[in-house]
Amino acid sequence: AAAEACPELAEMERNAALMHDELRASCQSMQLAIAVSQRRWKLDALGYDPTVRNVNTTADLPRRRLPWNATEKEWLRRALLLFGLERWDALRAALTRGSNKPTRHALGDVADCAWDIVRSAATYASDPKERAYL
Structure with missing residues (x-):
């Protein structure tokens, strides 16, 4: 009104x-x-490359694999002991704690290297059950 x-x-x-x-x-x-x-x-x-065309859209994104130096592998091994598997964000963040610059490895690359470390540890497992688990 x-x-x-x-x-x-x-x-x-x-x-x-x-x-x-x-x-x-x-x-x-x-x-x-x-x-x-x-x-x-x-x-x-995640390491996605837009130039790569994948016919199967449900498949995992292609991973960008970069070489790892000994220091990075040691930091990742220590972080793996601290955080455990499947905590890729925490493992990737642990790589930057040794220096001020960000890591060059994508999450998929971190996951692949972590699994490589676990598989290499399986060769030293004394118990057959532990070896089968790893």
Whole structure:
């Protein structure tokens, strides 16, 4: 009723509603852009190469294997003893504790090297059950 009595107030309410709709659309487009960049970052962290076309979309993403030096393997071995298997984020983070620069190994590369360490430890297992488990 007050808006009908004052045309300026009605105009201000219409402008506020339009600004609200524009702001909502702007926020939604920003959220979409953030989600796309986060997805791109995650695929890069997993070692995904966009130039490789995979016919089977349900298959695992191709992994980027980089050579490991002795220091990195030792840090990973210690982190594996501390955190255990399947904690790939924690294992990858442990690689950066020895230096200030980020690790160059993707999560898939960390997982592959961790499994290689476990398989090499299986050769030293004395109990046949432990060897079969590893």
